[in-house]
Amino acid sequence: MHSEKQKHSFEPKIIAFVCTWCTYAGADLAGTSRMQYPSNVRVLKFPCTGRIDPVFILKAFQQGADGVLVSGCHPGDCHYIAGNFHARRRFAAFRKLLEFVGVDLNRLQFSWVSAAEGGKWVEVVTDLTEKVRAMGPMAEFKQLALEEQWSGTIGTPELKEAYNAI
């Protein structure tokens, strides 16, 4: 019935932070419609995108996620009036910060997926999975996590002098 699934050398870990009213319901619809998408995504349900703290995204990367998706209601559809509007600003700022410290923003996707958009959920998840798969593992945070020792280099002459004096 289905063709043999292609084997990949690397299966990325994708974490999705979604709101319960729109995107979670959209993902449910994808299920009831028996749509197919890569099994790499793990969904965390929140009441609202307004509840999603940027720290969670950071934490997800630190815990080994290769890609993160944040998805909620379209503007104007928020069950809580304005949570998604607040989230939109918060993440607009946060992604700029991550970009500046050197995180490739191709690993971080934001989307609006409504309860009626099962198809869009599949598309968003599939696109992100394929994109991240092509990029390979998110090595940066994993390497950091492995570095146990203080690894600073002594950059300035003053520091070097102080260090030698010890």
Next chain:
Amino acid sequence: MKEKLNYSYYPGCSLHASAGEYDLSTRELFKKLKIGLTEVPDWFCCGATPAHNVDELLSLSLCAKNLELADKVEGDLAVACAACFSRLKTTQNVLSESEVKRKQVEKAIDAPVILDSHVKHLLEILARDLGPERLAQSVNKPLSGLKVACYYGCLLTRPTDVPNLDCVEAPTIMEDVLKAVGAETVAWTHRMECCGANFTLSRPGVVIQLTNAILDSAKAAGADCVMVACPLCHGNLDIRQKEIEGVYSVNYNLPVFYLTQLVGLAVGLGPDKLGLAAMMVNPLPLLKEKGLL
């Protein structure tokens, strides 16, 4: 309040041609009122009225370049012609809203676009910057008894949110100035109608029809004369008046003054300094009758 007012000055092509008396009276009036006026060196045509109908980029670039030249002269930019005023303001408005067009224009003129400079029509300078009180103080020959129909035309206040000169549809700025110099203003119906300036040369028939309605309305309201703040309006109302009288078999005999001419009279400037001789409808009999000469 600033003590000494200083402006850069963009006369526009008409004032160096058919509307020489507007230019002359403006310079003389400002001198008399001790307001500084420095002509922008090397200014050129703003493109009104054909350019923006033909090529938007060209029309924006012409104005943007003039704005850039004007920015090098101290003071806000004083503009006499309603059409130049409209184009310069429109340019600032359009370019502040569209980054794409701004970049195109910057490339075309090879200079930055000046969006935050103040472009001011002479009316604004007299009515706001100088203000009715200070203007009234300079008057030594009040225009009492002179009934004036203030003609705004279509461009001075429109469109909404662009010139921001006064209320778009029911302005009073001209009346405010005239009241300060002692003239009477009449309430009339056609003060905001179009005179057809765009068609002056191409379809004079339309212009005659439109201008006749304006003159008719002013006359009906009991005006002695009309005041304008635009050389194009002046062209139609003054130069064409004889022709219109012929076509419609009427007799208006309404002198059409520039803003600066009437205010100039009130502050004591003589006919030679105001270029009254250049007017097609001779204003001297009226002024003599009212005891203003």
Next chain:
Amino acid sequence: MSRIGVFVCHCGENISRTVDVERVAAQVGKLPGVAFATDYKYMCSDPGQNLLKKAIIEQKLSHVVVAACSPRMHERTFRKAVESAGINPFLCEMANIREHCSWVHENREEATVKAIEIVGMMVERVKKNRVLPTITVPVTKRSLVIGGGIAGIQAALDIADCGHEVVLVEREPSIGGHMAQLSETFPTLDCSQCIMTPKMVDVANHPKIKLYSYSEIELVEGYIGNFQVTIRKKARSVDEDKCTGCGLCMEKCPIKKIPSKFDCNLGMRTAIYVPFPQAVPNTPVIDRENCTKFKTGKCGLCQKVCGPGAVDYEQEDRLIVEPVGAIVVATGFDLYTINEKPKGSMIKGYGEFGHGKIPDVIDGMTFERLASASGPTGGKILRPSDGKEPKQIVFIQCIGSRAREKGISYCSKVCCMYTAKHTMLYHHKVHDGQAYVFFMDARTPGKSYDEFWRRSIEEEEAVYIRGMVSRLYQKGDKIVVMGSDIAVGVQVEIEADMVVLATAIQPQKGADTLAQKLGISYDKYNFYSEAHAKLRPVECATAGIYLAGACQGPKDIPDTVSQASAAAAKVMTLFAKDQLEREPIVARVREAGCVGCFYCKKVCPYGAVEEKEIRDRQGNLIRVVAYVNPGVCGGCGTCQATCPSKSVELDGYTDEQIVAMIEAL
């Protein structure tokens, strides 16, 4: 140590076809904290639920994870089941291995691995779940209705008929609102007064309705079920209990030339007056600004002639506090006037129409008064300037509405219909007259509406010109209307005797101030915002406050009455229980950590965050912290994501629970 029970559902074959459920149960059973793990064909069935309950008791389980379908499907079912077995329902979580796993993946190995991880995440989450008690809020079964127009009247009557007390507050001396001013109503042309006044009398006579006319809302405190409303009862100068409504005072009042607001300044009234003969209450009020007694101290005629001695010049404003459990806001609309730009308003005025200075250019409401049989002209259409009958009349639609450059971009919804009605009324009264209508589009969706509009053209001979009017001006005793007919592409000039402008519907003046007192949100035009445009159209986001009528947006009478009854039904639903129960997914403040920056308050869409003062025993203020009112909190958690020190936490979605899930990855 927690003793977690995991129950993996086959869902017939829906899950087990692609997920190896036995392997899932076996794997998850090894996780620390899991005391029991099993799989079953149908967890949601009766035997399935019994299996769950039995295991809880026998295995002494502390937490439960049901790995089955979406929680949106059966979370309630299983939480109820664990509750009946003695566990707090919020210690039960569902792992979605059907919609999010078995149905969307075909590879059995991949799906099984994913299912194990999903269940693992939920196991870690449930460990951090806390016992959440159901939140109950007592309900005061009385309601406040603000505004005594048709919306307020309908809502008040519906609620009162259900046996609950209603406090009805009206700003004007009489209830009735705009509907009392109308002549006839579309699409049936029945007389507005005839259908309105019986309802007004019902309000006056209803034992459950307490009417405060000539009163305004001063202060609103409290929250759903428990509001305290302070009402300012303005000094009427007439004792309502003593007055019999005989009207002698009005007959004798020497000041007779005050323009009547009810008659749109077409008629005159006295200084002591009722706005219109059928007023409810039928108690006059003294207009202190125009009364000689109040201006000079002389006169006092009304007091002398009043038999019952009801006239009281010393009366003062009174403040009354009413406890209520629900509030219906029905403050209605006002018409946009084309006068010069009011200060601070986004409206720019219509200078091209003379800024309202041409006397025979009137608005739609003024025309209603002209056409009304009880109006100042006795129902004759006469020009305000000289009392002549207009033979050529021009109606202009969309004045203010759909005109972004004038500051309003919305459609006022009722003008197309009432203008059609006006042309009919005009044609009925002035047989040799001609009506012209300038319009952009005719918007007539509604039962029998389009037929009505067609009738105005086909039978009542109104001439509709598609196009807008650029200018109006007075020429002799005519008004010249200059417009365009875009269908034909020509300029049109009509010399009219009278012009009627269908001016835009706007919220009442002061709508924003009232909204701030109530703590409800409003849009940029000051229309009140509903909680959800589609699914909660009569509720405000602020719990316990409901909307009815044109204060929420332009509406005609049928829509207004429907919404008023809907709001009443919502109030009655609230009053159906003595205690208000709600899901305990609400935010709580950890006061020890709170520094009072009030970012939570800034972002809260519900206005649920209050400032709480912490004082020592001497009563000295130590600090101010945030407090979340659980009755008002909507549970979105935006406050927690915003709080810098995470001193406010959303129960059910705490940082601990979420981090536990992320760490389980």
Next chain:
Amino acid sequence: MTQPIDTSIYIAITEAIRDEAKRLLLEGQVSAVIGYAGARRKGSAQPVIISQAEDAAKLIFSPASVNNLALYLTKAKKEIPKNGKIGIVVKGCDLKAIVGLMGESQLKREELYLIGVPCAGVLASTAQPSTGLTAETIAPKCTECNAHLPAGCDYVPNVQLPAPLQLEEKYIAEITRLEALTPVERWAYWKEQFAKCIKCYACRQVCPFCFCEQCLCDRNKPQMVESTPRPAGNTAWHIVRAMHLAGRCAGCAECERVCPMDIPLNLLNRKMAKELKELYAYEAGFEVNDKGPLSTFDEKDDQSFIK
């Protein structure tokens, strides 16, 4: 050749501050004045809190008056007499912090008497306090200063501020340089910077906006941010710190000044300020705002990054 910066007015300012502080304390208008006093090393200055009029003579203002004294109004406030108004000497940059703190309900305007200082710049942390102020020794933040003259203070010495020199805007230059790099290069840069961190939290201690009683990063239930000075935890700390200051930090750069490991912390803050200005036309510190850029929204906000 380094360009000297004219700070001759600082002498007149010192006099004026002393007179004003003395007057305030004598008249009992304030219970204390927070300002700068000379310290042991030549030319150096340190924060001082005086509550006696005779101590007013201790006050100075010099290029070494680097500290943002707004700090002492919140966290360290307990050391200051609580009764009545407090006078405080503020530079334009410090005032921005005070303005921000007012918007966050941490300070009340009526409880403060602001003695504004027209400031031509202060010394960089790397410069010796006794050196003169030059284009080289000036603090990087001063090269981008847009508030040489603090606005809205209760008192500002009447001195003529020399026209500010056009200096190379150091943060803007550095941000532009980093933005031009690839993500990998940027990560390498910050990895090296963050690796130096010893988690001494001096940056947190000195920041007027880190006024939380319990920092999120100190919590262990759950542990949102690792607290040990390992590279992973350091990176998380600095990202969280920058995010928490976004839309609030007005660039006093104290974090960077006190960092013993010379991590360019203010660079992150300036980057966020730049982004928020571009996105929402918001600039912190100029007026007391009830809501900052991240506690409000506009329905028309940019969402080009959202699918």
